[in-house]
Each structure stands twice: as C-alpha cells, then as structure tokens.
Amino acid sequence: MKNAPDPSLPRRRAKTWAIGLAGTGFVLLLLAALRVAAGEGGVGATRLAVLGVGSGAGAAVLLYRQHMLWPAICVSATLGILATYLVFVGSTAVYLGWSDAAYFFGQERLWARVWLTVWTATISTGLSVILGIPVGYALSRLRFPVPRLIATLIDLPVMVPAAAIGALLFGFVRTPPVRNVLDAMGLELAHSATGVIFVQFVVTIAFAARLMKASFDAVNPRFEQVSRSLGASLPATFLHVTLPLAKRGVMASLIVVWARAAAEWEALMLFVGGTEKQTDVLPFAIYLDWNGGMMGWCVSMSLVCVLLAVATMGAMRLIGGRSYVW
Amino acid sequence: MIRVENLSIELGEFRLHDITLDLEEGEYLVLLGPTGSGKTVVIECIAGIHQPRTGRVLLDGNDVTRLYPEERNIGYVPQDYALFPNMNVRRNMGYGLRARKRPASEVDARVQAMMDMLGVAHLAERMPLHLSGGEKQRVALGRALVTKPRILLLDEPLAALDEDRRAELAAELRRVHRELHGTFVHVCHSFEETADVADRVAILESGRLAQVGTIEEILARPASTFVARFTRTRNVLPATAERIGGACRVRLGQGPVLASDYAALDGPVMVGIRPEDIRFLDGQDEPANAFRGTVVALRPKPTCTEIELDVGVPLVAIERRGLGAYEFQVGQKVAVAVEPEAVKVFPRD
Known part of the structure; x- marks a missing residue:
C-alpha cells in the first residue's frame, strides 16, 4: 500500500496538529516582525523567526504525509488573501481615525459625490442594458455572416484601455456630423454629468452585450423551439420564455455592468475632465483629492467605495442568486 | 396530408439524403433508426x-418549407x-392557446379538458421540476395537443422513462391518438417500442430512408440486411447463391444448403433467418431445408430461451419458456x- 496515508496518526488529529503548528508559526513570525519593527532585532528576533518557519514546515510535512498538502495550500491562499483585504480596509480605517471618519462621513460634499456616482451609473447601466439585451440576443441566437469577427469587434471596448476609448471619443464628438448634431441638441459633454453618463455608457455597453450573450447562451434553445411550435412568434417567445429563463443571468449582468460604470474614470478624465460638483464621481473624486493632497477625503471616499461594492454584491446575491454569468 | 419531398440537409458532419415520406390523415408513423441516423433531423425539418x-x-398540399415554426400549426x-x-x-399547457390569443375562459376550459383526458389534473399547480418522467411526458403531450395541431411530432417520447412505465405510456399514446383522431410522427430507436404504437414504420439508415411499411411488411x-438486423x-x-428460376439455393458457408423463395440472386449474398422461423424437428419427419447441429449455448430470456446452435455456421434459434417447453x-x-x-436473401453489402 504505497499510496496509503501515514498510519501512525489519524487524519483528524493530524489536521488539528497541522492547524496548531501553522498557527503557532504564524504568531512566532509576527512576533519576530514586531521586534524588528520596534528596533529590537538581533538574536531574539532571528530565533523567533527560525522557530516560526520550522513550525510551518512541520505543519507542511504533516499535511504532506496525510495527502492533505494541496487542499491546505489552496485554503491557506484563500484565507491569506482575505486577511490581506481586511488589513487593507482596517489599516485605512485606523489611518483615518474615528473622529476624522465621523467628520468626513458627515460632510455634504462626500454624499453629493456618492449620489452623483449612483445616479449616473444607474442611468448609464439602464442604457447599456436596453441596448445590450438585443445585441446579446443577436450574438447568442441569430445567424449572420462572420459571427466571430462581429462578436470580437463588439467585445473590443472590454479589451481596449478605457483611456484609449476616452481619447477616441474626444475625436468622435469633434467630427462635423456628430458635432453638429450635439450642438443642435444643445448637449455639452465636457465637464457635465451628461458627459459622465455618455462615457460610462460607451465603456459598459460591450460588457453588457457580452454578459447578456452569456445569459442567453445558458438558456436551452429547445424551449424557444417548442414555444414557436406552439404558435408564439419570435418576439413573444423572447418575452415569455427566453427572458424569464435568462432572468438570473440578466440581473447578475446588470449589477456587474453597474459596478463597472461606477468604477469608470480613465476615459472620464481624458474626455469629460474633472469639475467639482459636475463630474466628480467617486473614483474621479479620489483622484482629484489625492492630487490636492486631501488624504482624509481620499481615504473616506475609498471606504465608501468598499461599502458600495459590498452592498452591490449583496444585492446581486439577493436578486440573481447564483448564476452562470457570475 | 403531409408530404416530405426529396428532403436533403447538411448539419456539420451529418447529412440527410433525399428523404421522401407520405403521411395519411390519422396515421401513426414511427421514424425508426439507430442513433445518428437522422430521425430527429427529419422531424425538426x-x-x-x-x-x-x-x-x-x-x-395539406401547401408548401410550408419556408414558413416559421409558429406559422405551421x-x-x-x-x-x-x-x-x-x-x-x-396549467400555464405550460395553456401556453399555445395564450400565444394564439384565445380568450382566458376558453384557455381554461380546454386546458382543463386536456388535463382530465391525460389524468394530470391533480398536478395543475405543480412546477415541472417536481414532476416524474411519465408526468412530464403527459404534460408535454397535452401542451402540444391542446392547440389541435395538424400533426404531432414526438421525439423519443418514451426513451426517458423506466422500462415498466414505457409500455403503459405507449398504450396511452395509442389511446390519445385514437381519441383525438390525430396524426402522429414518433421518432424512436427501439423496434420493440415501435411495434407497440406504429401503424406504419419508416426506417432510416445514416441519413437515408431504408424502408417504409407496416410492421408485418417489414x-x-x-x-436490406440493415433492416433485417435492426428488426x-x-x-x-x-x-x-445459385439462381433457380424465380428462386435460389444458398449454401451457408461450410453449413447447410437451403432453398429460398425470397429472391432470385446469384453469387455471394447475405442470408437472413429469424430465430423464431427455425423449427426443431422431433426426429421422424425430414422436411425440406432440414439440417443437423449441436447446441452450443443457452440464454434464458423472460419469454423464451435463446439457443445457440452450431450447424457448420453459428445460428440462433428460440424455444418458448414455460411448462411443457422442451428442455435443451x-x-x-x-x-x-x-x-x-423464411430464408431471406440479400445482395452482399
């Protein structure tokens, strides 16, 4: 029995020992690091570090002999990343401090920026989805020449850096026919919320189309065939069968698109430009205040961004459940 | 009533070649063939x-080839x-009528009648996820039939069911077919299932029509040898073979020489003999086409015992099981x- 796990120790106890050893190693290394940080390095810190590494190595050997090393590595990596996240946010909060946090979070300026982000992202998401649903349906279901080429072209804005899109838009709105139309409609894109929505829409439409395609791909075309054989037209089939069956994917896509729209700033910076109270959506506002050296504002808005992301993901779980897209 | 004329199609590697089929009003036709023979493609066309x-x-004489599925009924x-x-x-079953914009009262009445006929009325409020295979089959059948289609196409309707439910639902299909005077096309890969339901059978072999006829005729x-093997x-x-007038004599490898009335062929041929056409002799009489051999193996089946014989060539015969049956x-x-x-002769493939 060459493949049998080490028989001298039951698996359960081995696991307990490994967790204990690894935990001890981690604490020892942490202590060593603290000593170094406090300027008390030297022999004591080295001893602690060696003990810590040895303890971790012991855990690894134990797990290896029980054929549990690989899952342990995967779980440790996951927990490690999670811990890093917590340290990020936690340290930022500590850096800001309680009294400053209370001050910034009480400021009208901050909430105005949050509100601007939320409503522009919501409108641009709406537009992206309204266009993304038919495009996604076409890419998923309808036949047209050179389908791969067309799908790739539609996908381009996902791959092209947003800054490049901003630069291209700059040229686009200054070319005669487009310019004349915009002038006639009285639309000013530079330094305006309309411009923000326009940029968010252009950047997210490709995401929307791609995610909608994935949502429709997940619906078995058999249902549509049956629906049509029962006398329902293509649009009726889409409305009563395809869309309801793709609902979860569509909802999840909606939230991903919203998050992307709310996070957009590269193209904004090039194309719309930053103006206080006009185009300062959160990511842009962080950049503006950073340049102004207002670190308290930067940090507090970053924390709001994290809270927004948490809320968004929560909403996704609540509405969409687990879907194929996410 | 429905006529498929010289139908050809290519789908990736698969091809249908020149299928022509005629279907009478009220007929129950089974499209029979092994996996990949193109039965499903025919009904999807x-x-x-x-x-x-x-x-x-x-x-009904109108060309519907270019019509959308929803325009065909x-x-x-x-x-x-x-x-x-x-x-x-309930909503599944009413879907077709709602798509046709029938008034709600009519939809309700017709769906109820259909559910009663198929014995699924007690399931009306259930979601499909919570139905058994047989229940799903009845509901799907009802959903298609409630709109009174000109023809009903069934793709392997019994394949997903347990062995013992299959015969029951085959009988159900026959009953529904009879009560509604419908025209059914049923795709299937099992000859036994076919025999349970079909008026007529069309056998497909790799995208070509091999034979059309009643079960008895087939x-x-x-x-062909393909049809013979498949049935x-x-x-x-x-x-x-050696041709003698309108018949022939065939020599089975190193084994017996048999007379056949089936076809007049010469040279290398294939011979088909159904196991039930092989008769065991008591010893006294010596009829035409009699020969001797040894029992090589016995395989008991539910209603008969398969007896493998060596008569110079391997041969399978059967003997019914039960009291009074001869024990080999x-x-x-x-x-x-x-x-x-009973000695069928085919040209060598």
Whole structure:
C-alpha cells in the first residue's frame, strides 16, 4: 500500500496538529516582525523567526504525509488573501481615525459625490442594458455572416484601455456630423454629468452585450423551439420564455455592468475632465483629492467605495442568486 | 396530408439524403433508426427548426418549407420534453392557446379538458421540476395537443422513462391518438417500442430512408440486411447463391444448403433467418431445408430461451419458456428446419 496515508496518526488529529503548528508559526513570525519593527532585532528576533518557519514546515510535512498538502495550500491562499483585504480596509480605517471618519462621513460634499456616482451609473447601466439585451440576443441566437469577427469587434471596448476609448471619443464628438448634431441638441459633454453618463455608457455597453450573450447562451434553445411550435412568434417567445429563463443571468449582468460604470474614470478624465460638483464621481473624486493632497477625503471616499461594492454584491446575491454569468 | 419531398440537409458532419415520406390523415408513423441516423433531423425539418438545403415539406398540399415554426400549426414534443421551468403545469399547457390569443375562459376550459383526458389534473399547480418522467411526458403531450395541431411530432417520447412505465405510456399514446383522431410522427430507436404504437414504420439508415411499411411488411420482407438486423433477424450470414428460376439455393458457408423463395440472386449474398422461423424437428419427419447441429449455448430470456446452435455456421434459434417447453442441454444433437420463404436473401453489402 504505497499510496496509503501515514498510519501512525489519524487524519483528524493530524489536521488539528497541522492547524496548531501553522498557527503557532504564524504568531512566532509576527512576533519576530514586531521586534524588528520596534528596533529590537538581533538574536531574539532571528530565533523567533527560525522557530516560526520550522513550525510551518512541520505543519507542511504533516499535511504532506496525510495527502492533505494541496487542499491546505489552496485554503491557506484563500484565507491569506482575505486577511490581506481586511488589513487593507482596517489599516485605512485606523489611518483615518474615528473622529476624522465621523467628520468626513458627515460632510455634504462626500454624499453629493456618492449620489452623483449612483445616479449616473444607474442611468448609464439602464442604457447599456436596453441596448445590450438585443445585441446579446443577436450574438447568442441569430445567424449572420462572420459571427466571430462581429462578436470580437463588439467585445473590443472590454479589451481596449478605457483611456484609449476616452481619447477616441474626444475625436468622435469633434467630427462635423456628430458635432453638429450635439450642438443642435444643445448637449455639452465636457465637464457635465451628461458627459459622465455618455462615457460610462460607451465603456459598459460591450460588457453588457457580452454578459447578456452569456445569459442567453445558458438558456436551452429547445424551449424557444417548442414555444414557436406552439404558435408564439419570435418576439413573444423572447418575452415569455427566453427572458424569464435568462432572468438570473440578466440581473447578475446588470449589477456587474453597474459596478463597472461606477468604477469608470480613465476615459472620464481624458474626455469629460474633472469639475467639482459636475463630474466628480467617486473614483474621479479620489483622484482629484489625492492630487490636492486631501488624504482624509481620499481615504473616506475609498471606504465608501468598499461599502458600495459590498452592498452591490449583496444585492446581486439577493436578486440573481447564483448564476452562470457570475 | 403531409408530404416530405426529396428532403436533403447538411448539419456539420451529418447529412440527410433525399428523404421522401407520405403521411395519411390519422396515421401513426414511427421514424425508426439507430442513433445518428437522422430521425430527429427529419422531424425538426417538419417542425421548421431546420431549413432543408433542398426539398419541400407539404402540409395539406401547401408548401410550408419556408414558413416559421409558429406559422405551421405542427405540434412538437422534444425528447427532454422542454416544459417551461418558469411556469406550472396549467400555464405550460395553456401556453399555445395564450400565444394564439384565445380568450382566458376558453384557455381554461380546454386546458382543463386536456388535463382530465391525460389524468394530470391533480398536478395543475405543480412546477415541472417536481414532476416524474411519465408526468412530464403527459404534460408535454397535452401542451402540444391542446392547440389541435395538424400533426404531432414526438421525439423519443418514451426513451426517458423506466422500462415498466414505457409500455403503459405507449398504450396511452395509442389511446390519445385514437381519441383525438390525430396524426402522429414518433421518432424512436427501439423496434420493440415501435411495434407497440406504429401503424406504419419508416426506417432510416445514416441519413437515408431504408424502408417504409407496416410492421408485418417489414418483418416479412426486410429490404436490406440493415433492416433485417435492426428488426431482430438474429441470423444474418454470408452465403453463396445459385439462381433457380424465380428462386435460389444458398449454401451457408461450410453449413447447410437451403432453398429460398425470397429472391432470385446469384453469387455471394447475405442470408437472413429469424430465430423464431427455425423449427426443431422431433426426429421422424425430414422436411425440406432440414439440417443437423449441436447446441452450443443457452440464454434464458423472460419469454423464451435463446439457443445457440452450431450447424457448420453459428445460428440462433428460440424455444418458448414455460411448462411443457422442451428442455435443451448444451452439447445436445438437434435437427432443425427452415421454410423456404423464411430464408431471406440479400445482395452482399
């Protein structure tokens, strides 16, 4: 029995020992690091570090002999990343401090920026989805020449850096026919919320189309065939069968698109430009205040961004459940 | 009533070649063939899911080849039933009528009547996820039938069911067919299932129509060795034929020489003999086409015992099981005979 796990120790106890050893190693290394940080390095810190590494190595050997090393590595990596996240946010909060946090979070300026982000992202998401649903349906279901080429072209804005899109838009709105139309409609894109929505829409439409395609791909075309054989037209089939069956994917896509729209700033910076109270959506506002050296504002808005992301993901779980897209 | 004319289509590697089929009003036709023979593609062309490359589909004399599925009034029940998972049984069944914009009262009445007829009224509020295979099949059947389609296409309707539910639902299909005077096309890969339901059978072999006829006709006169094998002619053997007038004599390998009335062929041929056409002799009489051999193996089956014989060539015969049936032993010497009309002769493939 060459493949049998080490028989001298039951698996359960081995696991307990490994967790204990690894935990001890981690604490020892942490202590060593603290000593170094406090300027008390030297022999004591080295001893602690060696003990810590040895303890971790012991855990690894134990797990290896029980054929549990690989899952342990995967779980440790996951927990490690999670811990890093917590340290990020936690340290930022500590850096800001309680009294400053209370001050910034009480400021009208901050909430105005949050509100601007939320409503522009919501409108641009709406537009992206309204266009993304038919495009996604076409890419998923309808036949047209050179389908791969067309799908790739539609996908381009996902791959092209947003800054490049901003630069291209700059040229686009200054070319005669487009310019004349915009002038006639009285639309000013530079330094305006309309411009923000326009940029968010252009950047997210490709995401929307791609995610909608994935949502429709997940619906078995058999249902549509049956629906049509029962006398329902293509649009009726889409409305009563395809869309309801793709609902979860569509909802999840909606939230991903919203998050992307709310996070957009590269193209904004090039194309719309930053103006206080006009185009300062959160990511842009962080950049503006950073340049102004207002670190308290930067940090507090970053924390709001994290809270927004948490809320968004929560909403996704609540509405969409687990879907194929996410 | 429905006519499929010179239908050809290519789908990736698969091809249908020049299928022509006629269906009478009120007929129950089974499209029979092994996996990959193109049965499903044929009904999908009739339903309008695929556009054939060449050929036409005629419904009551009208060319419907270029019509969308929703413009054809042809019912379609796919193999997995495809009940809409977002609707309960009642809404699933009413879907076609609602799509046709019938008034709600009429939809309710007709759906109720259909549910009563199929015995699924107690499931009306259930979601498809919570139905058994047989229940799903009935609901899918009802959903297609409630709109009174000109034809009903059934793709392997019994394949997903347990063995013992299959016969029951086959009988149910026959009953529904009779009560509604419907025209059904049923795709299936099992000859036993076919025999349970079909008025007429069309056998497909790799995208081509191999034979069309009633079960009796196909059993009595299979058109090729493929059809013979597919309809459980267990003994299909190479032989050499010698034409004698309108009949022939065939020599089975190193084994017996048999007279056949089936066809007048010469040279290398294939011979088909159904196991049930091999008669065991008591010893006294010596009819035509009698020969001797040894029992090599016995395989008990539910209603008969398969007896493998060595008569110079391997041969499978059967003996019914039950009280009073003759008991064979391995190694036993036996004499058997085959009527000349039961010796089917085919050109060598």
